Amino acid sequence: MAEYALEINNLQKVYDNNVVALKGIDLKVQKGDFYALLGPNGAGKSSTIGIIGSLVTKSAGKVSVFGNDIDTDLNKAKSMLGVVSQEINFSQFEKVLDIVVTQAGFYGIPKSIAMPKVENILKRLSLWDKRNDQARTLSGGYKRRLMIAKALIHEPQLLILDEPTAGVDIELRREMWSFLKEINKNGTTIILTTHYLEEAEQLCRNIGIIDKGTIVANTSMKDLLGTLNVQGFVFDLDQPLEEAPVIEGFPLKLEDPLTLVAAVNKDRSINALFSELTKLNIKIKSMRNEANRLEELFIEMVNANEN
Amino acid sequence: MKTNFNVTVSLWTLTVKEVRRFLRIWVQTLVPPAVTMSLYFVIFGSLIGPRIGSMDGFDYIQYMIPGLIMLSVITNSYNNVVSSFYSVKFQKSIEELLISPMPNWTILLGFVLGGVCRGVLIGIIVFGVSLLFYPDFTVANPLLTVTVLFLTSILFSLMGFINAVFADSFDDISIIPTFILTPLIYLGGVFYSINILPDVWRSISMANPMLYVVNTFREGMLGVSDVSISFSLGMIITFILVLSVSCLYLLKKGTGIRQ
Numbered sequence: 401m402a403e404y405a406l407e408i409n410n411l412q413k414v415y416d417n418n419v420v421a422l423k424g425i426d427l428k429v430q431k432g433d434f435y436a437l438l439g440p441n442g443a444g445k446s447s448t449i450g451i452i453g454s455l456v457t458k459s460a461g462k463v464s465v466f467g468n469d470i471d472t473d474l475n476k477a478k479s480m481l482g483v484v485s486q487e488i489n490f491s492q493f494e495k496v497l498d499i500v501v502t503q504a505g506f507y508g509i510p511k512s513i514a515m516p517k518v519e520n521i522l523k524r525l526s527l528w529d530k531r532n533d534q535a536r537t538l539s540g541g542y543k544r545r546l547m548i549a550k551a552l553i554h555e556p557q558l559l560i561l562d563e564p565t566a567g568v569d570i571e572l573r574r575e576m577w578s579f580l581k582e583i584n585k586n587g588t589t590i591i592l593t594t595h596y597l598e599e600a601e602q603l604c605r606n607i608g609i610i611d612k613g614t615i616v617a618n619t620s621m622k623d624l625l626g627t628l629n630v631q632g633f634v635f636d637l638d639q640p641l642e643e644a645p646v647i648e649g650f651p652l653k654l655e656d657p658l659t660l661v662a663a664v665n666k667d668r669s670i671n672a673l674f675s676e677l678t679k680l681n682i683k684i685k686s687m688r689n690e691a692n693r694l695e696e697l698f699i700e701m702v703n704a705n706e707n
Numbered sequence: 708m709k710t711n712f713n714v715t716v717s718l719w720t721l722t723v724k725e726v727r728r729f730l731r732i733w734v735q736t737l738v739p740p741a742v743t744m745s746l747y748f749v750i751f752g753s754l755i756g757p758r759i760g761s762m763d764g765f766d767y768i769q770y771m772i773p774g775l776i777m778l779s780v781i782t783n784s785y786n787n788v789v790s791s792f793y794s795v796k797f798q799k800s801i802e803e804l805l806i807s808p809m810p811n812w813t814i815l816l817g818f819v820l821g822g823v824c825r826g827v828l829i830g831i832i833v834f835g836v837s838l839l840f841y842p843d844f845t846v847a848n849p850l851l852t853v854t855v856l857f858l859t860s861i862l863f864s865l866m867g868f869i870n871a872v873f874a875d876s877f878d879d880i881s882i883i884p885t886f887i888l889t890p891l892i893y894l895g896g897v898f899y900s901i902n903i904l905p906d907v908w909r910s911i912s913m914a915n916p917m918l919y920v921v922n923t924f925r926e927g928m929l930g931v932s933d934v935s936i937s938f939s940l941g942m943i944i945t946f947i948l949v950l951s952v953s954c955l956y957l958l959k960k961g962t963g964i965r966q
Contacts, residue, residue, distance in 0.1 A: 415966060453806045456966045475808035479712060483806050489799040493731070505720025506807035508713035550803070 402467025405431045405558045405589035406452065411461035413447045413613075421447040423613040424461065429558075429606070431466075434584045435591045436600035436621070438698060439610035445593045446486060448610070449562050453483040465558055479507065482556030484547045486563045492536035496527055499535060500549050507554035514553065521549045524579065541572040548576070552583070559583070560591045565599060577603055597698055601625070609698060616704070632690025633670070635660040638683035647676045661690060718813045718820075721804070725821025729787055736787070736825060737832065740779045744833045747775055748840040751898065763900050763931045772837045772844060773925040774897030777859065779833045781892055781920070782884060784826030784860040788818050788867030789880045796871065801964055811958040815868065815951070822864030823857065830856050851936075852927030858943045859920050865950035872954075872963040891917045896925075901933045919943070 406429040413422040422444045429435045439445050450456030452463055454474065463470045465477035490499050500522065504514035522528040525545040530538065535546060544564060551559060561580075565573045573596075580603060584590050594600055600607060600621075607624055609617040617624065640657035650673045651663045660682075664670055677684065729736040752768030762770040795801045804814050838844060846852050874880045895917025901909045912918055919939035926932035932939075957963070 450966065453802075454965070455802055455805055457961055475712065475810070478806065478808040481806070483802075485799070485802055487799055489802040491795070491798060491800050498727075502720055502724050503803055503807075505723075506717050506803060506809055508716045508808070510713070510716050 402431075402464070404428045404464070405433065405466055406591065407462075407464045407467075408448070408452075409462040411448065411451065411463060412459045413444070413451065413456065414459045421613055422451075422459075422461075425610065425613070425615050427608055427615060427618065429589060429591060431557075431589055432584070432587060433589055433606055434580075434604045435589075436604035436607040437591055437593045437610060438597065438600060438607065439593075443610045444613045445610055446562060449483065449485075449560050449591075449593070452560060453481065453485075454478065455485075479554070480557045482551035482554065482559045484551045484559070484561040484564050486566070488543050488547065490535055490546065490550065492534070494535055495532055496522070496535060496538070496546060497531040499546065500553055503550045504553045509554060517553060517555075518549075521552055525549050526575075541568050544568055544572075544576070548579075556588065558589045558591070562593050563595065564592070565594065565596060573599070630663045630665055633662045633664060634688050634690050635662065635677075635684045636686045638685050641682070645677070645680050645682065647673065647680075650676070712808050714810065714813055717807070717809045718817055721809070721813065721817025722820040722824075725787075725791060725818060726824050728791060729821070729825045736783070737829070740783060740829050741832050741836050744775050744779060744836050745839075747771070748837060752840055763902070763929075765929060765931070766841070768841050769844060770900075770925075770929070771898060772834070772841065773928040774921050775837070776830050776833045776856075776928075777921045777924045778892050778897050780826045780830045780856060780860055781863045781917070782888065783829040784822040784863040785867040785870075785884055785888060787825040788822040788864045789871045789874070789884070791821060792818055792868055792871035793874045793877070793880045796874075796964060797877075805964065811955055815954050815958060818868055819861060819864040822867060823860040826860030826864065827856060830860075846928050847930035848927045850927075852924065855920070855924045855927050855940075855943075858940070858947065859924065862920075862943055862947050862950070865947065865954055868954050869950065869957070872957050874963070891915055892921070896921045896933060916942070916946075 406427065408425060408427040410424045410426060411422050412420075412424050414420050425444070425448065427437075427448075437445055437448070447456055451458045452465065452470070454470065463477075466480050468474075468477040468480065470477050494502070497518065500518045501511055501514055504518065505511065509517075519528065522531055525548060527542065527545055527549060530542060535543065538546065548561075548564065551561075565576055568576070577599070580590060580592075590603075592600065592604060604621055606620050607617065608615055634655075637658045637660055641654055641660070642657070644652045644654040644660065646652070649665070649668060653661050655661055662673060664673060674684075748768065748771075752771060756767035756771070759767045761767065792801075795804070870880060870883050894912065895915050896912070901912045901918065904912060913934075919934050919942060922932040922934045923936055923939040923943070926936050
């Protein structure tokens, strides 16, 4: 039994135009994990996913999906893998139902066996009512759902999603999160790339950050966020302020007259801040964490790699 | 995956997808050859044909029928595969195939079978149209006719596949059919026997591969040919084998489809 859902060793990619996309990355994703692979544009995320899914030819290195080396057991590896690409990659002129049934057929699943699965997944993704619509008539959000339905129809054990919620409205994004959490809970290992760092923070247990073709961080989300020394809090005020109060040890800034933002060091108690605010007769209506903690770390790490 | 991979299902799926594609756009794929060939039969067969007289002992319209069927079969088989495979590259739906566990030979065969289905269907349609203008037509050698029909369709489907693999734009998929394929077919004995040409042009015509395809089919339908049938069949089969190996090599290498 393979120990990892995905194992990458010294993966390198140099394109024909001599662009070096991957400089020998190593990555291991545990079975059942929900893993975030983050990085700025051009960092090498899509090249990595392309190589795993056989859409890009690697220059060197090893990739195994559930222990199946893509050089020697490619078809086994492919059978266990589902990929939701960044760009729409289905025929826009076919009907939704035909697209998913055809995809099942490409995995050797006859229509008679595929149909109950297709019905189930299209219903789960709210696409069943649109099953006879041509794909080109779907909105962007429904096209994204169709991409996910296609990738899941052969019940892959590893699902890779390359920016699945790009350009998707908040409601649909939340729906997708709930769906992905559910299939992960049911045993599917998920690797996600996204530019919405809040998404990674909400969904993923482990995280890899890639920049300029190298992995700059590969750890658990909890440990990574634990490295933050300062946490931001946003206070909604009862009465407007003209300027931010000055409280020693708690840098404060006023976003607008009714919104105060505080940076609280990990070794300080937030109760002390509340006491000081009460002394100044500043009443707080509500409080939330400043979005986005992961974003700060991400920028910090990518900047460090720049230098 | 809980279901074992079944290669027959994947091949069937791709073939059905390809057939469904050209049937969905039947106004663009099935009707034009019928209309164009009807015009050929009216103008060259019924109006001008009687003034030309006979060709190799046959009425001119009767002589034209095999050539026009081949013209339609070749262009439609080629165009089906070149446009379909280039479209899946262009729309990126090629990724659906590349990510799946389908072996390369099933991908190639699926597209070729799509081209063959359209080519053969067009051949039947044009033959049906020709019977409206020459109802007494009888096929001299049905086995040879059907064999050449299928082999020709396979051959030009493979050529269309290679064109699509290397194509980077829609211009690239129309250049070869327009500027190479069609002129060679027209000069390959569709409308005339090379026996009526001066010696020089007859020798030059012998270098045109379309001449062999058209005349082998004419041998099947009418029982006359300007070339050796065994040599022609041998060359068609050889080219099919060479092109099949070339296509599989290109797929394995990922030319035009993998970065």
